[in-house]
Amino acid sequence: MGDILVGTASWTDRTLLDSGWYPQTADTPEKRLVYYARQFPLVEVDATYYSPPAERTARLWAERTPAGFTFNVKAFSLLTGHPTRVGALYKDLRPDTEKKNLYPDDLPPQAYEEVWTRFLSALDPLVEAGKLGAVLFQFPPWFTIKRENKQYLLEVAKRCAPLRPVVEFRHASWFAGDNAEETLGFLRRHELPFVCVDMPQGHKSSVPPVLAATAADLAVVRFHGHSDKWTSKDIHEKFGYDYSDRELRDWAPKLRELAGEAERTHVLMNNCYRDHAQRNGARLREFLDAD
Incomplete structure (x- = not known):
């Protein structure tokens, strides 16, 4: 069985800071990251979806964490086809427009290429430190299965x-009927790691909890929770789900089986409201270690 790393999709969420999970002595961003890295070996950086990272910031992440710590970084919204705030773009690449949000086609080709270059090069300090695990490409609900x-x-x-790069879908078409076999087969042929998800079902954005390793080196599972307010625009309502011990215990053997198909398995709790993700992640790790 390959290594299983458990972590969360945030260490800076406002409600987490208010929850009391951090000790009072962890009163700066640096101290909080240091404390987090003592509790978990893995974290997902989601802030990079909203605004591309600076190389200096990535260097500080690398310096403030111990050897062997792993960062997964979420791709900037423009690179996955999501609407992107004009103000989130690099200043010198912002077009003169009255639009609030931009898509790739709204930029000149050279500017779009430059966004890619700068985003990836900003991760160099993590790469050099051996601390970059994967770049998460979570595609929008309108990214359907087509050529x-x-x-x-x-x-x-x-x-x-x-x-x-690791790939997460948000449209049911990728796993509707025979498409599941087609999707997983395509990813396997090209050795692209599939991001398995646990999430609410019954929505157009719903993907079933298919556990599959489509690359030999890495498998990824993200736990979004089962909030009955999944369509809410309030992210804390959307992801504010607290997993029960029974749910986490039931997942442990499934994750161990998945880990038998890949060298490494990354498990991320994305139910980021207060300390739900941190508590659930620690509890899941206990169930994984029990056997």
Whole structure:
């Protein structure tokens, strides 16, 4: 069985800071990251989805964490086709527009290429420190199963090489009927790691909890919770789910089985409201270690 790393999708969420999970002595961003890294070996950086990271920031992350610590970094929204605030773009690349949000086609090709270059190069300090695990490409609900989108997945892999992109879908078409076999087969042929998810079902954005390793080196599972307010625009309502011990205990053997198919398995709790993700992650690790 390959290594299983358990972590959370945030260490800076406002409600987490208010929850009391951090000791009073962890009263600066540096001290909080140091404390977090003593509790978990893995973290996912989601802030990079909203605004591309600076290389200096990535260097500080690397310096403030111990050897062997792993960061997964979420891709900037423009690179996954999500609407992107004009103000989130690099200042010198912002177009003169009255639009509030931009998409890739709203930028000149040269500017779009530059966004890719700067985003990936900003991760260099993590790469040099051996602390970059994967780059998460979570695609929007309108990214459906079709040839054009499959080609974009291959483009992402080519652009990121030798970094490791991992792919998360948010549209049911990828796993509807026979499409499940087609989707997993495509990812396996191109050795693209599939991000398994646990999330609410019954929505257009719902993907079933399919556990599959589509690359030999890495498998990823993200736990989004089962909030009955999944369509809420309030992210704390959407992800504010507290897993029970029974749910986590039931997941442990499934995760161990998945870990038998890959060298490493990353498990991320994305139910980021107060300390739910941290408590659930620690509890899940206990169940994984029990056997």
